[in-house]
Amino acid sequence: MAAIELRKLTKSFGAYTALAGLDLSIGDGEFLVLLGPSGCGKSTTMRIVAGLEEPTSGEIRIGGRRVNDMPARDRDLAMVFQNYALYPHMTVGENIAYPLKIRKVARPEREALVRAAAERVDMGHLLTRRPAELSGGQRQRVALARAIVRRPQVFLMDEPLSNLDAKLRTVMRGELKNLQRDLGVTTIYVTHDQVEAMTLADRIVVLNKATIQQIGTPAEIYARPANTFVAGFIGSPPMNLLPGRLLDGWFSSEGGRFPLAHAAGDVLLGVRPEHVRIAPEGDGHFSGTVFSSELLGDCTILTVKAGDALIAAKLAPEAGLERGAPVTLNFEPGRMHLFDAATGLRRGEV
Amino acid sequence: MNQTRATRLGLMLLQLLLATVVLLPFFWMISVSLKPPTEPFAIPARLWPDDPTIGNYITAFRPEFRTYFLNSLVVSLSTVAITVSLGLFAAYSFTRGQLAAISALIGLVVLAQMFPHSAIIIPIYKMMRGANLLNTYWSLILAYVSVTLPVAIWMLRGFLLKLPAALEESAAVDGATPMRVFWDIVVPLSRPGLIATSVYVLIVTWQEFLFALSFTSTKEMRTLPVGLNDFIGQYGIRYGELMASSVMVSLPVMAVFFFLQRYFVAGITAGAVKG
Numbered sequence: 001m002a003a004i005e006l007r008k009l010t011k012s013f014g015a016y017t018a019l020a021g022l023d024l025s026i027g028d029g030e031f032l033v034l035l036g037p038s039g040c041g042k043s044t045t046m047r048i049v050a051g052l053e054e055p056t057s058g059e060i061r062i063g064g065r066r067v068n069d070m071p072a073r074d075r076d077l078a079m080v081f082q083n084y085a086l087y088p089h090m091t092v093g094e095n096i097a098y099p100l101k102i103r104k105v106a107r108p109e110r111e112a113l114v115r116a117a118a119e120r121v122d123m124g125h126l127l128t129r130r131p132a133e134l135s136g137g138q139r140q141r142v143a144l145a146r147a148i149v150r151r152p153q154v155f156l157m158d159e160p161l162s163n164l165d166a167k168l169r170t171v172m173r174g175e176l177k178n179l180q181r182d183l184g185v186t187t188i189y190v191t192h193d194q195v196e197a198m199t200l201a202d203r204i205v206v207l208n209k210a211t212i213q214q215i216g217t218p219a220e221i222y223a224r225p226a227n228t229f230v231a232g233f234i235g236s237p238p239m240n241l242l243p244g245r246l247l248d249g250w251f252s253s254e255g256g257r258f259p260l261a262h263a264a265g266d267v268l269l270g271v272r273p274e275h276v277r278i279a280p281e282g283d284g285h286f287s288g289t290v291f292s293s294e295l296l297g298d299c300t301i302l303t304v305k306a307g308d309a310l311i312a313a314k315l316a317p318e319a320g321l322e323r324g325a326p327v328t329l330n331f332e333p334g335r336m337h338l339f340d341a342a343t344g345l346r347r348g349e350v
Numbered sequence: 351m352n353q354t355r356a357t358r359l360g361l362m363l364l365q366l367l368l369a370t371v372v373l374l375p376f377f378w379m380i381s382v383s384l385k386p387p388t389e390p391f392a393i394p395a396r397l398w399p400d401d402p403t404i405g406n407y408i409t410a411f412r413p414e415f416r417t418y419f420l421n422s423l424v425v426s427l428s429t430v431a432i433t434v435s436l437g438l439f440a441a442y443s444f445t446r447g448q449l450a451a452i453s454a455l456i457g458l459v460v461l462a463q464m465f466p467h468s469a470i471i472i473p474i475y476k477m478m479r480g481a482n483l484l485n486t487y488w489s490l491i492l493a494y495v496s497v498t499l500p501v502a503i504w505m506l507r508g509f510l511l512k513l514p515a516a517l518e519e520s521a522a523v524d525g526a527t528p529m530r531v532f533w534d535i536v537v538p539l540s541r542p543g544l545i546a547t548s549v550y551v552l553i554v555t556w557q558e559f560l561f562a563l564s565f566t567s568t569k570e571m572r573t574l575p576v577g578l579n580d581f582i583g584q585y586g587i588r589y590g591e592l593m594a595s596s597v598m599v600s601l602p603v604m605a606v607f608f609f610l611q612r613y614f615v616a617g618i619t620a621g622a623v624k625g
Contacts (some may be wrong), residue, residue, distance in 0.1 A: 050379075052519050072522045085520035089538045098534075099524040146524070 002063030002153040002186055003028045004049065009024075009058035011044050018044040020210040022058070027202075029184045031177070035197040036207035037233070042190045046156050049188060051075050062154055073102075078147035079156040080273070082163065084139045086146075088129040092118070092129035097143045117149040118142075118177070137168045144176070148183060155180070155187040161196060173199055194234050198222070224309050224337075228344040231270045231337065237301055239313045240276065242269045243341060255306025256286035258330070260350055261322065266341035273301065276313035277337040284328025293320040304329060365559055379600075383593035405447060406594035410581075414569060415595060418577035422599075423488055425562075425573060426555040429494040433551045434544055436495070437502035442536060444503065445510040446518075458508070463500040467560050470497075489565040490573070494555045502547045509543030510536070546613040556603050574599045613617065 034042035051072030121141040214226035225231035244253030251260040288306030581592035
């Protein structure tokens with residue numbers, strides 16, 4: 001088990017910058033999720049920690065030791081790849097045993113460890129199968145068993161659930177979290193799926209365009225997004241962001257206006273769909289017409305066209321309305337976020 | 351694609367015609383090998399002998415044939431072993447090489463293949479003479495390695511390009527040294543490529559005539575294709591024995607190709623289309 005320190009990490013591929021000065025401390029035993037869209041630098045960060053890529057500049061420390069010049073094999077990590085990377089010519093048992101075999105662990109001990117790791121992921125009965133004979137979920141379990149078989153200092157997981165179907169993903173998510181809790185191994189987990197990030201992480205690092213946008217617990221990131229990118233990336237449906245102007249104690253936007261005491265300026269008003277309410281007629285801040293009404297079972301997502309803006313509201317399942325119906329909305333006080341229109345940075349909540 | 355019955359029938363007839371054109375010489379070879387000495391030129395010509403005999407085979411399978419066979423075997427198998435091992439190392443560095451300069455050299459490898467044997471035989475002959483290797487196995491093995499290696503590298507590279515890099519990365523993270531990754535992961539997974547390349551090298555070397563004729567001077571060092579010449583004399587050609595020998599020369603390669611052709615077809619088309 002070990003803490004990881006990344007200092008001023010940069011990585012360029014020719015003219016393309018994949019990482020621009022990343023600073024990050026990961027605590028011993030922490031489950032850290034790197035979250036962001038494709039090409040944000042999250043996989044590059046993980047590959048640099050693994051030793052599969054060299055940083056252009058910056059420092060990597062694992063357990064206090066600088067590992068920049070240390071090859072992957074000496075860093076004492078285990079990695080689970082997106083496509084599992086099981087060795088197709090080896091059986092399940094041989095796959096799990098491979099890291100031990102390289103470290104010359106004696107056969108009886110090796111067999112015991114392989115069996116224990118396989119049992120831990122419910123694969124004990126399939127040790128003689130080849131990867132090609134397994135389902136996606138089973139392959140994923142084998143990859144996990146291979147990672148846990150030798151208690152490494154750090155687990156690295158590169159979108160390990162993205163090739164599974166939705167139902168299996170939910171099950172595996174829970175198992176992964178329990179496994180990591182039980183073993184207490186420092187884990188870096190890369191994903192573009194915000195649900196995985198929210199459910200698994202002790203802390204989330206939101207990345208975009210090669211830089212860190214925000215670091216925080218899932219609750220912090222959801223409740224207090226640092227900028228409009230984080231606000232729009234986390235949450236489903238994403239936060240409504242309405243461009244408008246604060247002046248003389250009023251917020252006015254194309255679709256409506258309401259009193260709001262805050263420093264004057266051009267802003268984006270952020271409000272999550274669950275904090276949008278249908279107002280009694282004449283009492284609403286924004287009026288418009290229903291653009292779409294989608295029943296999701298446990299709720300209805302009502303999208304309202306107010307001026308040019310589309311505002312999503314998450315309502316009770318029976319609150320659906322006909323398309324084109326006139327509707328007025330207001331926002332829950334204390335649950336709105338203000339972002340600077342020019343920089344996108346958070347100004348506060350109102 | 352929808353094919354009408356007529357199109358299918360037409361295509362089948364075309365295939366049959368092509369197969370006949372390709373197989374007729376083989377059939378004729380076997381037929382002549384079974385004819386008694388008087389019959390190959392009988393008029394009217396017969397497709398199949400009236401009175402088949404294995405006499406030609408018995409005469410053809412003389413001690414010299416066994417020497418030639420052994421020589422061919424030693425030279426071919428040694429060439430296969432050397433070419434395929436060197437080819438795999440070279441192809442691996444061309445595929446996973448981190449230096450752009452190394453990857454660019456793959457073009458030169460193809461260029462090396464463009465020279466016909468007759469154009470390079472004199473320089474190779476001079477080199478062999480200089481190294482005092484003429485009339486030894488090594489003269490043939492080295493010459494064959496030099497002409498088969500470019501294609502072998504190219505074929506193996508096609509296979510290696512299809513191996514996902516994640517497997518090697520995974521082994522590296524699991525603790526394997528680069529050499530260990532190569533032996534534990536790359537070599538076993540390249541098996542179809544190694545087989546296909548071996549078949550190619552075997553076929554090329556087994557039938558090679560020009561180098562074998564030029565670099566060997568005694569009967570003890572002759573290979574099978576050169577040995578077939580023995581039946582072509584100044585005053586006549588012993589067709590029956592020549593064809594019987596030809597059948598025996600062809601059989602091993604045909605057998606290898608028959609059992610391993612699926613690898614071979616995969617080998618020459620590897621990387622040709624997006625998998």
